[in-house]
Amino acid sequence: xxxxxxPLPDSYTLASPEELxxxxxxxxxxxxxRLLILGHHYQRPEVIRWADLRGDSFKLAQWAAEHxxxxxxxxxxxxxxxxxxxxxxxDNQAVIxxxxxxxxxxxxxANIEQVEDVWAELAKVTDTDRIVPITYMNSSAAxxxxxxxxxxxxxxxxxxSAILAWALAKGDKVLFFxxxxxxxxxxxxxxxxxxxxxxWNPHLDFGGLDEAAIxxxxxxxxxxxxxxxxxFSPEHIEKFRHDYPTGEVIVHPECRHEVxxxxxxxxxxxxxxxxxxxxxxxxxxxxxxxxxxxxRLAEENPDKTIISLDPLICPxxxxxxxxxxxxxxxxxxxxxxxxxxxxxxxDKITEWAKVALERMLEIT
Ligand code: CIZ
Ligand code: SF4
Numbered sequence: 001x002x003x004x005x006x007p008l009p010d011s012y013t014l015a016s017p018e019e020l021x022x023x024x025x026x027x028x029x030x031x032x033x034r035l036l037i038l039g040h041h042y043q044r045p046e047v048i049r050w051a052d053l054r055g056d057s058f059k060l061a062q063w064a065a066e067h068x069x070x071x072x073x074x075x076x077x078x079x080x081x082x083x084x085x086x087x088x089x090x091d092n093q094a095v096i097x098x099x100x101x102x103x104x105x106x107x108x109x110a111n112i113e114q115v116e117d118v119w120a121e122l123a124k125v126t127d128t129d130r131i132v133p134i135t136y137m138n139s140s141a142a143x144x145x146x147x148x149x150x151x152x153x154x155x156x157x158x159x160x161s162a163i164l165a166w167a168l169a170k171g172d173k174v175l176f177f178x179x180x181x182x183x184x185x186x187x188x189x190x191x192x193x194x195x196x197x198x199x200w201n202p203h204l205d206f207g208g209l210d211e212a213a214i215x216x217x218x219x220x221x222x223x224x225x226x227x228x229x230x231x232f233s234p235e236h237i238e239k240f241r242h243d244y245p246t247g248e249v250i251v252h253p254e255c256r257h258e259v260x261x262x263x264x265x266x267x268x269x270x271x272x273x274x275x276x277x278x279x280x281x282x283x284x285x286x287x288x289x290x291x292x293x294x295x296r297l298a299e300e301n302p303d304k305t306i307i308s309l310d311p312l313i314c315p316x317x318x319x320x321x322x323x324x325x326x327x328x329x330x331x332x333x334x335x336x337x338x339x340x341x342x343x344x345x346x347d348k349i350t351e352w353a354k355v356a357l358e359r360m361l362e363i364t
Contacts, residue, residue: 005100005341012325017046020324024050027331035334036070037327038063038085040077041269042290042319047076047327056269057081057137058156061088061357064095072096072334075343076322078104082343083141087353095343096334098326102318104138106254109224110178112142114202119150122175122220125211131220132167133175135356136160136182138226143177145349148356157253157268159364160186164219166363173217175200178224185253185260187219199223228316229254232288236309237262240286249309250275251288259288269293279304290316 007013015023028035028050038060039051048054053063060081064073065088073095075082082097089095115133122128133152135143144154151170155163164186167174176183180199187197198217200207206214207223214220232255240247250272251263260266265275269289276285281303287294288309298306333340345353 008325008329012329015325015328017324020328023328024324024331027328027335030335031072031331033069034071035074035331036064036067036072037074038076040081040319041273041293041296042316043076043322044292044315044320045296046324047322048292048296050327051076056156056158057084058158059270061085064089064093068093072339074098074327074330074334076327078102078107078316078318079343080104080107080138080140083345084137084144084353084357086343086345087141087144087350087357094339096330096339096341097343098330098341099321099323100341102321104318106178106224106226107138107140110135110139110143110202110222112140112146115143115146115177118175118200118202118207119146121206122214125206125214126173130172131175132171132173133177134163134167135177136179139178141345141349141353144356145352148352148354148359152356153359153363154356155360157182158270159360160253161190162364163360164190168218173220175220175222177222179226179254180221180223181225181229181256182253183219183221184257185255185266188257188260189266192218197221226254228290228314229288230256231313232256232259232309234258234262236288237286240307240309244284244286244305247284247286247305248279249286249288251309255288263288273297276301276304276306290319292316292319 037051039048039054061084064085075085075097082095086095133147133150135147135154137156153163196218198209198213198220200220201223229252237249249263250265253266276297284305286307286309291313294308330340
């Protein structure tokens with residue numbers, strides 16, 4: 001979704017990297033503890049080096065809420081992450097996204113109007129009181145509020161199986177959005193079979209399913225995906241195993257199921273970080289996730305061979321939008337007491353989105 005970031009003045013776009021670094025350093029010093037810069041694992045190196053804290057989307061949002069002294073939270077990540085941070089932080093804290101066009105193509109694959117329509121369609125063929133809606137963290141605050149209001153919860157890639165088990169203890173079916181792959185991989189990991197899952201295509205009537213298929217299913221998986229993770233293929237794994245017979249393959253659960261099946265381990269960014277950090281010196285590991293995180297792990301673990309599972313992988317284009325000119329621009333505005341690019345969620349959405357996020361915390 002295009003969110004109309006206005007172009008930056010030339011004084012930022014034409015500045016040299018050295019000048020930008022000096023300006024960011026000065027702005028950070030001027031703002032002191034009033035400022036907290038958060039950096040997601042998928043950020044580029046020129047940006048992540050300025051982050052006070054690094055983590056996955058949920059950890060970052062929690063840290064933002066814990067750092068009550070920080071008036072300004074500059075979120076180097078994508079839109080849904082800044083929204084979650086705004087939901088969890090106090091009214092005295094402003095969450096700022098350096099480039100408003102840093103969205104997430106997966107999160108944009110499900111919007112609130114579509115999800116409300118799907119719910120109404122489901123009500124025609126089944127009892128929606130028995131369906132528990134679960135949204136992946138990678139979704140808009142409006143979707144988090146939707147699930148919160150209807151007895152559902154948010155999940156992350158670290159806790160999806162615990163959340164889905166909880167959902168099935170309270171209902172008969174799960175409507176899972178927006179990532180079909182995380183939903184499918186988690187359901188398989190929990191022991192369910194392909195026959196228990198149906199893909200719901202929001203662009204077709206009744207998701208493209210017939211009534212019997214909807215009734216039979218346990219998991220209705222929204223037809224969404226991450227374009228970065230969907231690129232990893234079984235052929236990449238075969239090639240790696242051929243080249244490095246003693247190597248290990250670790251992939252993110254946003255990858256396709258046939259990739260997850262062939263991998264040695266599957267886990268969230270935080271898990272991948274732990275596994276690589278704990279691996280023995282000399283280990284050879286191919287990783288299937290965003291390239292900036294893989295390159296950073298390679299740099300930080302020089303005693304191990306860490307490579308990308310796909311040698312031609314592209315970075316996440318929206319994460320990549322956050323750059324030093326945008327960071328310098330938001331920070332210098334803050335120094336001049338001007339808050340630009342603030343992400344604010346209205347009170348009603350905040351209330352229910354918080355319920356959905358807090359429910360996730362209680363369950364896990
Ligand atoms: O939640 C996040 O930060 C993302 C995008 C993935 C992960 O596995 O942590
Ligand atoms: Fe969204 Fe995929 Fe980018 Fe993550 S890597 S922010 S899921 S597009």
